[in-house]
Amino acid sequence: MTxxxxxxxxxxxxxxxxxxxxxxxxxxxxxTGSPDSESINTIFxxxxxxxxxxxxxxxxxxxxxxxSLETLLDELRGNRIAISPQICDLLLKSVDVLRAMLAxxxxxxxxxAQGVADLQFDIELVIVHREGASAxxxxxxxxxxxxxxxxxxxxxAEQPGRLVEWQIDLRPGPQFFExxxxxxxxxxxxxxxxxxxxxxxxxxxxxxxxxxxxRCYLSxxxxxxxxxxxAAIREIFEWVNADCELTFRASQSSLPMPAVRVPAxxxxxxxPAAPLPAGDAAQPVPVAQSSSAxxxxxxxxxxxxxxxxxxxxxxxxxxxxxxxxxSRGISGPGTEGLxxxxxxxxxxxxxxxxxxxxxxxxxISAVFSxxxxxxxxxxxxxxxxxDLKITGExxxxxxxxxxxxxxxxxxxxxxCIDHGIESAAVRAATGKNIAGTIHMNASHRGGSICIEVSxxxxxxxxxxxxxxxxxxxxxGADDNLSREEIQELIFLxxxxxxxxxTDVSGRGVGMDVVRRNVSDLGGKIEVQSERGRGSxxxxxxxxxxxxxDGLSVAVGDQTYILPMMSTIESLxxxxxxxxxxxxxxxxxxxxxxxxxxxxxxxxFGLTPRARAxxxxxxxxxxxxxxxxxxxxxxxxxxxxxxxxSLETNYGHVAGIAAATxxxxxxxxxxLDVPDLIRSASRREAA
Amino acid sequence: MTRPSTDPTAAAQGAMSQVLTFxxxxxxxxxxxxxxxxxxxxxxxxxxxxSPADILGVLNLRGAIVPVLDLRLKxxxxxxxxxxxxxxxxxxxxxxxxxxxxxMVVDGVSDVIDIAAQDVKPAPDLGNAASAACIRGLATxxxxxxxxxxxxxxLGKESAAAGPEADRAA
Numbered sequence: 133m134t135x136x137x138x139x140x141x142x143x144x145x146x147x148x149x150x151x152x153x154x155x156x157x158x159x160x161x162x163x164t165g166s167p168d169s170e171s172i173n174t175i176f177x178x179x180x181x182x183x184x185x186x187x188x189x190x191x192x193x194x195x196x197x198x199x200s201l202e203t204l205l206d207e208l209r210g211n212r213i214a215i216s217p218q219i220c221d222l223l224l225k226s227v228d229v230l231r232a233m234l235a236x237x238x239x240x241x242x243x244x245a246q247g248v249a250d251l252q253f254d255i256e257l258v259i260v261h262r263e264g265a266s267a268x269x270x271x272x273x274x275x276x277x278x279x280x281x282x283x284x285x286x287x288x289a290e291q292p293g294r295l296v297e298w299q300i301d302l303r304p305g306p307q308f309f310e311x312x313x314x315x316x317x318x319x320x321x322x323x324x325x326x327x328x329x330x331x332x333x334x335x336x337x338x339x340x341x342x343x344x345x346x347r348c349y350l351s352x353x354x355x356x357x358x359x360x361x362x363a364a365i366r367e368i369f370e371w372v373n374a375d376c377e378l379t380f381r382a383s384q385s386s387l388p389m390p391a392v393r394v395p396a397x398x399x400x401x402x403x404p405a406a407p408l409p410a411g412d413a414a415q416p417v418p419v420a421q422s423s424s425a426x427x428x429x430x431x432x433x434x435x436x437x438x439x440x441x442x443x444x445x446x447x448x449x450x451x452x453x454x455x456x457x458x459s460r461g462i463s464g465p466g467t468e469g470l471x472x473x474x475x476x477x478x479x480x481x482x483x484x485x486x487x488x489x490x491x492x493x494x495x496i497s498a499v500f501s502x503x504x505x506x507x508x509x510x511x512x513x514x515x516x517x518x519d520l521k522i523t524g525e526x527x528x529x530x531x532x533x534x535x536x537x538x539x540x541x542x543x544x545x546x547x548c549i550d551h552g553i554e555s556a557a558v559r560a561a562t563g564k565n566i567a568g569t570i571h572m573n574a575s576h577r578g579g580s581i582c583i584e585v586s587x588x589x590x591x592x593x594x595x596x597x598x599x600x601x602x603x604x605x606x607x608g609a610d611d612n613l614s615r616e617e618i619q620e621l622i623f624l625x626x627x628x629x630x631x632x633x634t635d636v637s638g639r640g641v642g643m644d645v646v647r648r649n650v651s652d653l654g655g656k657i658e659v660q661s662e663r664g665r666g667s668x669x670x671x672x673x674x675x676x677x678x679x680x681d682g683l684s685v686a687v688g689d690q691t692y693i694l695p696m697m698s699t700i701e702s703l704x705x706x707x708x709x710x711x712x713x714x715x716x717x718x719x720x721x722x723x724x725x726x727x728x729x730x731x732x733x734x735x736f737g738l739t740p741r742a743r744a745x746x747x748x749x750x751x752x753x754x755x756x757x758x759x760x761x762x763x764x765x766x767x768x769x770x771x772x773x774x775x776x777s778l779e780t781n782y783g784h785v786a787g788i789a790a791a792t793x794x795x796x797x798x799x800x801x802x803l804d805v806p807d808l809i810r811s812a813s814r815r816e817a818a
Numbered sequence: 819m820t821r822p823s824t825d826p827t828a829a830a831q832g833a834m835s836q837v838l839t840f841x842x843x844x845x846x847x848x849x850x851x852x853x854x855x856x857x858x859x860x861x862x863x864x865x866x867x868x869s870p871a872d873i874l875g876v877l878n879l880r881g882a883i884v885p886v887l888d889l890r891l892k893x894x895x896x897x898x899x900x901x902x903x904x905x906x907x908x909x910x911x912x913x914x915x916x917x918x919x920x921x922m923v924v925d926g927v928s929d930v931i932d933i934a935a936q937d938v939k940p941a942p943d944l945g946n947a948a949s950a951a952c953i954r955g956l957a958t959x960x961x962x963x964x965x966x967x968x969x970x971x972x973l974g975k976e977s978a979a980a981g982p983e984a985d986r987a988a
């Protein structure tokens with residue numbers, strides 16, 4: 133019976149990546165001064181389960197590397213090596229290397245062998261250093277493969293240099309082979325530890341005609357002369373000891389080949405046995421136990437299955453809208469019952485829709501978790517002390533949004549460290565805490581998600597920004613700008629932060645890219661900053677990309693949907709409120725501002741029902757950092773609409789984000805407000 | 819979607835292909851049957867802003883948003899009216915990004931005919947007429963000339979990227 137192991141590869145990779153994430157976050161939380169043993173055990177478990185999995189699937193390089201790593205961790209666990217920041221760095225690098233190895237193996241690409249070997253050498257060095265000179269000599273003489281790290285690792289663990297002859301009886305249960313266990317692999321691993329002799333007992337073999345090919349009839353007696361600690365030897369049997377009877381006898385000897393065999397102790401191991409260290413007990417179940425937060429009976433489902441479900445629910449929303457529209461148009465006996473049923477349907481459907489949407493929701497910690505590492509590394513490189521505070525990481529948002537918000541956030545945080553937080557000297561001089569703080573927070577606000585990134589650094593330098601903007605011709609020489617307007621300038625294309633800030637790396641990322649990424653997700657970004665006190669960036673995002681809360685407006689014979697997130701309010705203007713300035717451009721006063729009016733019928737080339745501004749309505753919308761008034765014939769109502777791509781069968785249309793299907797089956801276009809504002813101003817300029 | 823009978827010997831010779839014919843004005847056009855998704859009556863479409871004049875807009879085809887191209891406008895027909903008997907032929911073409919569907923407005927659908935490969939003659943040089951670029955060949959069936967169109971070339975450059983082999987694949 134052969135089992136195709138490749139079917140488990142994906143699960144192994146997924147679990148390993150998750151395990152590495154948890155290892156990384158544990159490492160970052162680790163206090164090098166007084167490390168707690170539970171954290172080290174967690175890290176150890178991760179390394180161990182990856183090693184086990186990799187060995188099962190025959191990923192040799194990963195097995196070898198994790199073995200070295202595990203040895204180092206074992207030393208840490210036994211307090212034989214103290215945890216220093218250097219060790220922490222080494223472990224973090226190991227996480228990176230392992231991640232790269234796993235990714236390469238998953239993609240069936242070659243592994244960066246040099247990088248792996250270098251790090252493995254560093255790890256080896258740390259282990260050898262602690263062993264000191266006394267251990268080094270017998271080690272080299274004894275192990276058949278001195279270069280093999282497994283040997284180095286195992287040798288140092290408990291009683292270096294003391295040879296023990298182990299008599300091990302391995303009596304497998306009948307299902308031994310069926311579970312995919314390969315005894316030869318075990319023997320091979322043992323042979324690495326020392327001098328091994330294997331005797332197979334064939335006496336249980338039945339005559340050929342009675343033999344079941346999948347059944348194990350063999351048993352083995354092993355004799356191993358090794359200086360490896362008992363735990364290291366037992367560990368090799370870890371993956372099989374549930375399926376077999378295992379007897380260990382040890383006789384100690386100082387001779388390379390023992391003359392007398394004295395059985396010293398007999399231990400029979402039924403399943404996970406008592407003398408194993410605490411950390412080992414949980415190992416056969418890899419990730420599920422190592423991160424208790426996620427063991428509550430979850431299943432892995434392909435994203436495409438969920439998307440299919442969401443699409444179907446989307447269709448249901450449309451069908452419901454059709455039904456209720458039809459029911460409004462009919463009368464007669466029984467219609468009352470029909471309407472009640474449709475209302476009931478609506479309630480159930482909303483519930484279904486919410487539940488389905490929740491399936492796609494993931495906590496934002498998946499994105500936030502990469503920042504402690506990044507802040508630490510970048511802080512080190514720029515020689516700034518930066519503390520990262522993360523709150524609201526359990527806030528959930530759509531998986532697609534989640535995947536796409538990572539990069540903009542990285543840019544923001546990088547900018548905060550690079551340009552926001554001052555050097556320690558400057559901070560000390562201004563009476564601030566030497567360590568700067570970056571705070572990331574996520575929260576739900578109405579139907580949207582707010583992500584805040586704030587720092588307590590120098591804040592935006594308005595004068596420099598204005599000077600820079602004037603030099604670049606982005607604002608006129610005598611434009612009088614409010615502070616908010618100035619701060620908005622940093623989001624303009626061509627306004628590189630690298631040029632406005634003085635010190636450090638100058639490797640700034642244009643904030644316009646950040647803004648574009650955010651608005652591609654249907655969200656917006658704002659900045660508030662106070663000179664000397666720090667800056668705060670506020671990103672507002674829709675909960676999901678599949679459905680949008682929209683305001684439907686009528687223009688001529690067409691219906692358009694305005695995303696609620698972009699709309700501020702709608703109003704009817706009287707002729708006196710509107711001023712026509714040069715080239716027929718119309719503006720009106722809104723709160724403390726003058727906003728231009730975009731006549732949608734003109735933009736789309738339609739014949740409107742209302743041409744005079746007071747006959748129609750103006751919807752104030754916001755996008756691309758600007759507010760404008762959109763002139764429409766009428767408001768039709770507010771509704772949730774399912775987003776349908778225009779680009780699948782057609783292509784991108786300026787000012788249009790997507791399409792949707794209305795209750796009567798007709799298509800309505802969803803406006804892309806930032807794009808609309810940009811194209812409208814381009815057209816006016818032309 | 820109906821497929822032509824795939825008699826292996828006929829296919830090996832590349833002998834016969836099935837073609838849907840339709841009329842615009844006085845001219846009969848033909849397109850390969852395998853790319854035809856459905857034929858439907860005229861329904862109002864939603865206009866797309868800033869689109870070429872022959873793109874009328876988009877319609878809802880069982881939940882998908884499908885653009886509608888007025889082939890009569892594209893080929894310069896003078897009499898363009900939208901009545902309940904106006905027909906939209908929905909076709910599917912392969913593009914670089916996957917299958918794409920679009921509707922074509924024609925005056926009326928006529929027939930499904932078999933055309934032998936050797937009966938297809940290359941089109942004469944028609945200059946720069948909009949229709950010329952989309953013509954795969956000409957065939958005469960029962961004394962009537964049929965202009966065979968390559969649907970991959972009708973909806974602009976993106977859909978043509980996949981090349982004309984897409985519609986022969988079936």
